Every structure is written in structure tokens, then in C-alpha cells.
Amino acid sequence: MTVTIRDVAKRLRLSITTVSRALDGYADVAPRTRARVTRTARAMGYVPSRAARQLRRQRADAIGYVLPASGPHFTDPFFSEFIAGLGDTATAHNLDLLISIAPPDSAAEQRIYARWVQARQVDGIVLSRMRLRDWRVKYLAENNFPFVAHGHARMRVDFPYIELDSQTGFAQLVRHLGARGHRRIAYIGAPAKFTLQVERWAGYRQGLAEVGIKFDPALVAEGDLTRTGGYLAAQRLLALRQRPSAIIGVNDLTAIGAMRAAREVGLVVGRDLAIAGYDGTDEAEHTDPPLTTLKQPIYDTAQRLVEMLLKHVAGEPLNESHIIWQPALIIRASTDFDFK
Template structure:
């Protein structure tokens, strides 16, 4: 028979309530008593009931992540790396991670958030792929529900987040392309409501201006953050009477689609057409040729977000509630002439 808390309390000559509160970490139990309870409970082989513990503390010990995508499975390696970081740090924090997906800005997404928040399925939420005017931020803030985010918005609401300065990264990438002799530099974008699109496109415009290159809207093609989107956009750009000699994909998947289009068109990537992306996913090392990219520390950021969320749910102050990081420019053969 498993050891019960009643037996531990009897062994220590303490009340069941004191033993329970000591194991749950309540501050009204002295540190000396807490350590004694923990030691005896361990020696006796007592394992607290997690369900009972959660009920007493009115917590689930679970954090949630709703992937903002309509793509099946893990079609975007960004999400795979992000979830790996969330999962590893959740485990380190003795938390569970609840994951689902929902198509962004659709009714189904709102239904999932409402079900999780109103049903207290989780103690806190992690957001990613933020939008410039993000209903999720409005909803969670108004609900008083703990959340952290990978990315920023244009909403005048302060919330804990980690941002990556995509604009500065794209400016450095354009400077590199200009050094390689490129003047006709195109950009394959993301959906316009995303903050990452606004940030990286601003960097594109600023980078061109710094290089003395006149912005040409014909060199802008809309994508959707997927390989297929990049492929179709590249076909359109390369059909121009005076096509670009360099194309920047708003993310790595877009750039990988551009590589495929160039290959089908018989264009030599590197010497005839430079191609670059953003994210630094592992696949970029193994494309043909290897892809120049702006690497953001997705895995490490995910782990840090979980630590921030754990502190929030424990009512602990955050030393750095808002963090801004800078991507690393990794130059590979796809942009070397």
C-alpha cells in the first residue's frame, strides 16, 4: 500500500495540515519544519497526490500554447523549435505543457482561447506570431490572465515579452547584399497584419535608403510564410522585364521556396541570384546551396518565456519584463558571388 500523508504526519508528530502546507511551500511554515517534512516524506517514500495538490492551490501546474497556424502537423520548423524550448523548460519547472493549434484571426481561435481561459485549463499562456493589433493581447489583458509573448504589438498595453529587432537584421543583410554588388533587391513579405512583417519590411526600406537604392514596389511580392508562398512569389518576381538579382524571404521557409523556383528556372543561386531568409532554422544549413539567414534564438527564447511565465503565475516580480534581442547574420553560399 502506498504511504499516506496521515502516516507522514504521525511519524513527525505534526498535523496533516502542517505537513500538507510544508510540502506545498506555504510561507507560514518555517524553513526548518519544511525541510524536516520533506526529508521524512522522502525517506518514507511518500509522493503527494498532484490532483489534490492542484485542487488545494487552485492551480493546474500547466501552461498553454496555441499555435497560430492552419497548416497541418508541424509544417513550419519554427514551431517545432519553439515548442521544444517550451517543453524542455516546462519540464524543468515541474509544469505540464498543453498544446493545440488554431487558424489565426478566425472564430475557431477565439473559441479555443475562451475555453482555456474561462475553464481555467491552464495557469498561463505563451503567445507567438503577434499581430500589430492582436485581439489575443486585448483579451488576455482584459481577463487579467497571465501571459507572455514572443514578439511585440502596436497596442499601447504593457506585457511581458521577448522581441527580436528584425529591422536592424534586415538592414545588415541588405548592406551585405550591396557589398556583393546587388542593386535590384526584392522582398517576399508575410501577411500584413503580423508585427514581424512590419518590422522586417521597415528594415528593408531603411536598408535600401541607407544604400542609396530607390524603393521599387515591383520588387515586393506577398507570401504567406510557407515554401509554396515563396516559390510562387519568386516565379512572379523573376518574370519581370528587369528581374531582381537578390531576393530576401521574410522567413526561412519562404526563402527555401525561392530556392526551388530558381532551381526550376535554371538560375544559379549565389552567382546569378542571391537568396536569404530569416529565422535560422536547421534546414538552412542543408539547402543547395546553404542559405544565408538571420538567426534568432528561438529555442532559448522559448525557454526564457516559460521562466517568465512561471514567475508571473507565482506572483514573483520579473527582473526584465521586456527583452529586445538582435538576430545574428549568418552568411552562406546563397549570397556569395
């Protein structure tokens, strides 16, 4: 059926060894022979069996990524772009990308990681949406399994990651809003177990302090990083007797949900109310009005993470194992006006 290395060897009256070594570019095969081998191998449509190679080489030539699903209708564009970056880079390095889906901290999530690690199904794993105390970090580190992460955890374990300095970003955003005359700046966050929440929250507080606004706990709500979460949280905030004049969403989706809530109570975003998000997804560019956001280089992050992971797997030293990038504040019409 499918053509194996044995078929190629037989056809050429060469040993399997020689065919294998010819194709793998070893020096101890005559140039003429190598040419013959590569030619007929190609002609016969020979592709080495991945399973056999994996078994022998003891590596999978694959990396894994578990999507943090929040239900069937998860559609955070962040992850589309992140996966695109992972996929492109993996393909460029002739690796497979294995994808699974599981809600954070679920039993399903544990099963997936256990399977990948124990069955040696992937060579390394990319983590995202880190949690402060992240069982994955513990588990992978204990099993000595290579991984890299988007963001970091608050744990003893050291591991390679790329982090976006969202604290500084959010502080900058608050200063921008303060400069435009806002004094009642609300914040819609995420569950506190996520690192991103802690950092962005700190940025929010830092920004308030910098512009001299007293923190008001009434102006804080919690979402779940989805549009609907942002929508519901914003409804609460906008129902206050003293409602905020600006709302910061922990991510773009949250902000987009908030925009909808604002419209429904008759507020015009970009005039009566300022709204801003975080991520810099395409969607934020096409809202009405376009959304002010902190843009992070999602695709590049994913790409770089894969490259770090590969080095890590190969045991090469990373010259930079803790990369920190700055998100870019992109001011659009949703906040680009003076309040009062």
C-alpha cells in the same frame, strides 16, 4: 488503486496534515518524522493528485501555448525549436505544457483561449507570431490573465515580451547585398497583419534607403510564411522582364521555397541569384547552397519567455519586461558572391 495521501497517513499513523506538511517542507515537523514520511511516501509510490492540488491551490501549474497552424502540414521548424524550449523549461520548473493548434484569428483559436482562461486551466500563456492589432492581447489583458509574447503588438496595452530587432537585421542584410553589387533586391513578405511583416518590411526599406536604391514596388511579393508560399511568390518575381538579382524571404521557409523556384527556371542560386532568409533554422544550413539568414535564438527565447511568465504569474516584478535582442547575420554561399 492509486495511493493517496490518506493511505500514507494511515500507514504511518500520522495525520494527513502532517504528511502533507512534511512533504512540502514546512518547518513545524520533526526531522525524524519528515524522514519517515518521505521514505514511506516514496516507497508507496505516492504522487499527489494534480487535480486536487490545483483545486485547492487555485493554480494549474501549467502554461499554455497555441500553435498557429496553417493547415495539417504545418512544419515550420521554428516551432519545433520553440516548443522544445518551452517544454524543457516548463519541465525544469515542474510545470506542464499545454498545447493546442489553431489558425490565427479563427473561431477555434478564440475557443481555446477562452477555455484556458475561464476554466483556469493554465496559469499563464505564451503568445507568438503577434499581430498588429491582436485580439489575444486585448482579451487576456481585459481578463487580467498573465501572458508573455514573442514579439509585440501595436497596441496600448503593455505586456512583457522578447523581441528580435528584425528591422535592423534586415537593413543589415540589404546592405550586405548592396555591397555585393545587387541593385534589384526583391522581398517576399507575409500578410500585413503580422508584426513581423511590418518590422522586416521596414528593415528592407531602411536598408534600400541606406544603400541608395530606389524602392521598386514590382519587386515585392507576398507569401504566407511557408515554403510553398515562397515558391509561388518567387515564380512571379522571376518571371519579370527585369528580374531581381537577389531575393529576401521574410523567413527561412519562404527563402527555401524561392530557391526551388529559381532552380526550376535554371538559375543557380549563389551565382545568378542571391537568396536570403530569416530565422536561422537548421534546415537553412543544409540547403544547396547553404542559405544566408538572420539567426534568432529561438530556443533561448522560449526558455526566457517561460521564466518571465513564471515571474509574472508569481507577481514578482520583472527587472526587464521588454527585451530586445539582435539577430545575427550569417552569410552563407547563397549570397556570398559578387554580382556582375
